[in-house]
Amino acid sequence: MIGCQQRNEEGNAMQNDRIRQIMTILLQEKKVIAKDLASRFGVSLESIRRDLSELERQGAVRKFYGGAVLVEDLLPDGEAAVFQVRLTEHGAEKQAIARTAAALIADGETVYLDSGTTAAALIPYLKERRGLTVITRSLRSAAQLGMCDHLTVYCLGGAVKVDTLTNTGFMAQECLNYFSHIDTAILSGDGLVPTQGVVDFGMENLAFKRSLVERSGRVAVVIDSSKFGRTAHCLTCPTERITTLVTDGGADAQALETLRARGVEVMVAE
CATH class of the missing domain: 1.10.10.10 (Winged helix-like DNA-binding domain superfamily/Winged helix DNA-binding domain)
Known part of the structure; x- marks a missing residue:
């Protein structure tokens, strides 16, 4: 065996x-x-x-x-x-994470899909859902999901960040304000510090992501094990606001226990 x-x-x-x-x-x-x-x-x-x-x-x-x-x-x-x-990069891990995270999303939900590559790996699974409303800042994700007539897709406006084709800045924040409640936010990040939360390098998305977290019923963080312990200067989602963490089997066991002790549901993708 x-x-x-x-x-x-x-x-x-x-x-x-x-x-x-x-x-x-x-x-x-x-x-x-x-x-x-x-x-x-x-x-x-x-x-x-x-x-x-x-x-x-x-x-x-x-x-x-x-x-x-x-x-x-x-x-x-x-x-x-x-x-x-x-x-x-870490393609197999991202696919396993996406497959596991997709199980959290039910037909008919309103979902925010972040612009990172791990979040983007959920696109094929979201296409299989019926009656979803998907909100995103990613032009790429919006273009792919927008081809499905059984989904409603909103691409939030803003200044386009050329390397990821993601809308950023105060206009994205203003567009988000039109949505009073989001059932599930699929959130990615540049790093994860278990005692602090999800961290990013860019200041331009800090206010947006904090506002997103506050109006989301469930915050599902999708992040591969290579980003555990990686630090950055912007805390976008504190640990206490993470509902569920979905990661791969390479994640540090002690870090996962720290997250569980702080009330985070941890799902390890196979």
Whole structure:
């Protein structure tokens, strides 16, 4: 049993490494052919198809018969590469977190979706819900979810931050004020300090996120284990306002116990 689990972990690590290499190729060549990748990596065509399907789930590529093309049309030149690479960093962990966090959201809810790449990984799961109202500052998320006629999507206005295509500043705050209550806020961040809360580097979103937290019935923080203990100067969500934390199995056990002791529901994605 242990040997089987170890082989699975090794297999996942190899797939994650291969996906990162495929993403590097895509950033250079914009398009890949599945059979060429299979030959290049010495794996089956089915393995490559799974890799491309994973990248498509992350929103990094669009598949076509026999291959895939890089999704760049929503991002300006230069910034596209940065965002697409971030999508694939800790990709397996982000997908597991997204799958687990999606179970918190019921049909018909009003949901805020943050602009980080972990939050963006929820997009395929939100598309499966019926009657959702989704509020976001991310132009990319709004464009993808807005294609679903069974969802109502609001993209809050503001000054566009070019590297993430996210609206920021006082206009985003003013738009948020039109919503008196949000059922679930899916919140990400640059770091998580268990004794303090979710932290960010940018001051421009501090007032917005604090206002968001105050009007949300549930605050679900989605953050991978690499960000545990990472400090930044802006506290966007204090620990006592976190309802649920969804993270991956690599999270520090003592940090998770600290959060539980402070009343946070902790969900570890498998």
